[in-house]
Ligand SMILES: Nc1nc2c(c(=O)[nH]1)N[C@H]1C(S)=C(S)[C@@H](COP(=O)(O)OP(=O)(O)OC[C@H]3O[C@@H](n4cnc5c(N)ncnc54)[C@H](O)[C@@H]3O)O[C@H]1N2
């Protein structure tokens with residue numbers, strides 16, 4: 001059995017950036033990376049803007065100015081100021097060419113058509129110059145930049161409505177199991193509700209992967225084989241849930257072999273998620289996650305996340321990890337390294353009850369995983385532990 005780090009390294013090495021270009025409306029481009037440089041189509045700001053509510057002045061060496069006009073944001077007139085004249089002005093309004101400084105209103109006393117400055121002011125204060133952020137034709141954002149809310153706001157401020165980006169992977173989720181029933185349908189004895197597809201879909205959505213299809217098969221070899229064959233051909237990444245262990249009705253391994261999926265690893269020395277498979281067929285990456293729900297989700301966060309980040313050409317291929325003091329105790333059974341459901345309060349971490357890989361109840365309220373290495377058998381209060389922060 002390989003170690004967790006070996007498995008992560010294999011995923012990291014095998015998964016290559018997709019680098020397929022596509023065009024997206026700006027409002028739907030969050031989380032994508034630019035596939036080419038964007039040059040500013042205009043100066044930003046496009047005109048000299050006042051940064052304060054106050055007065056734009058044509059500076060002179062006295063403290064008193066005559067107010068000759070008013071300019072508010074959106075106005076397009078350009079009063080001409082002589083030396084010693086001022087215009088009332090507001091934040092975001094165009095500063096006339098003949099004004100050379102702006103003073104905030106709190107620093108003047110107004111008396112009808114004159115203002116008196118408390119103290120002398122220097123020129124060029126509180127004016128955002130034309131092209132101060134970016135000049136027309138300058139590089140606005142470089143190829144490869146990830147489109148964050150700020151980047152989208154910035155491009156939108158330049159009047160840009162669509163962008164060329166690298167495609168995100170298309171993902172198929174395939175659940176397996178005779179016992180699984182759709183929520184909403186009456187459960188017969190021996191049946192449970194199928195929940196991993198919604199959980200994995202939601203995890204993908206949380207990382208802004210929306211191109212996802214869901215497929216469900218019974219514990220039937222031919223159905224598993226045919227559906228897998230189809231989803232592998234149609235998607236960049238396939239996430240299988242369940243049917244990967246050694247039971248007589250676990251057909252996933254057999255089907256993957258028959259489809260000549262190249263195995264990169266099967267079984268990782270970890271708890272939960274020992275029977276984890278990763279392989280490739282042509283350009284498609286395939287994970288078979290253990291069916292136990294908590295094991296499935298932990299394997300998603302530790303391995304599938306890495307694959308997704310690599311396909312997106314991101315250098316951040318692991319969730320953030322920090323060292324934190326534990327405020328609880330935990331005794332490990334067995335010697336596999338373990339991921340423990342936990343809550344991190346910004347200061348200490350609490351290891352929760354219900355660590356079984358079949359249990360989602362405590363996972364539902366956890367915001368972190370504590371990683372307990374192979375050689376550690378217990379965690380005491382105040383021990384420093386490694387905490388993996390989950391995107392909740
Ligand atoms: N003889 C052995 N038995 C098992 C081993 C082993 O090493 N030797 N490993 C155990 C471990 S650890 C795990 S984890 C599971 C993994 O089994 P599978 O991946 O084959 O998963 P299933 O058997 O199909 O299901 C396991 C469990 O999860 C429930 N499940 C499955 N899919 C869903 C779903 N979509 N929604 C909700 N719940 C689901 C399923 O009903 C089972 O209870 O194997 C152990 N056995």
Ligand code: MOO
Nearest residue numbers: 272273274295357
């Ligand atoms: O590996 Mo299993 O996920 O421990 O239950």
